[in-house]
Amino acid sequence: MVDGSTDFPPDGVPLIAHQWVLPLGLLSSVVVVGLVVWALKLMQSAIDQSEFSLMLAGCLVCSAAVGLALVMVMTLNGLPV
Template sequence: MTGALPFVTRQQALPVGIVLVVVVIALLAWALQLMQSAIDQQEFSLMLAGCLVCSAAVGLATVMVMTLNGLLL
């Protein structure tokens, strides 16, 4: 695809990257908290929720790396 505009400019890449890293870290902390509650309460649904939140964080990190490096899908 020729002539495509970048999603973020060079000046926006650092602030967007920092915000997304903070969001990913917050999601991982929440996932760990859910999993710890699952162990304490012996509740499978909380463990499943923690795994889903963790997979969302991994997906967000993947898209962040692809976007900030200018990779196309």
């Protein structure tokens, strides 16, 4: 069936199988919480040592956690990425 559309996956086909949504959601939640904890530890070290680079690293790790959470929520809810 060639109709010229470039949609992938086709309409009605989920990106992730239904039985994998809960395990992937829980795993991604654990990863995001771990990244946020790591970012907070980096920022605490930055305050203790008066290091700007550690604060910047903490902000980058935290923004990566937010990006990961956003993409996983979009993917698990079937929104286009």
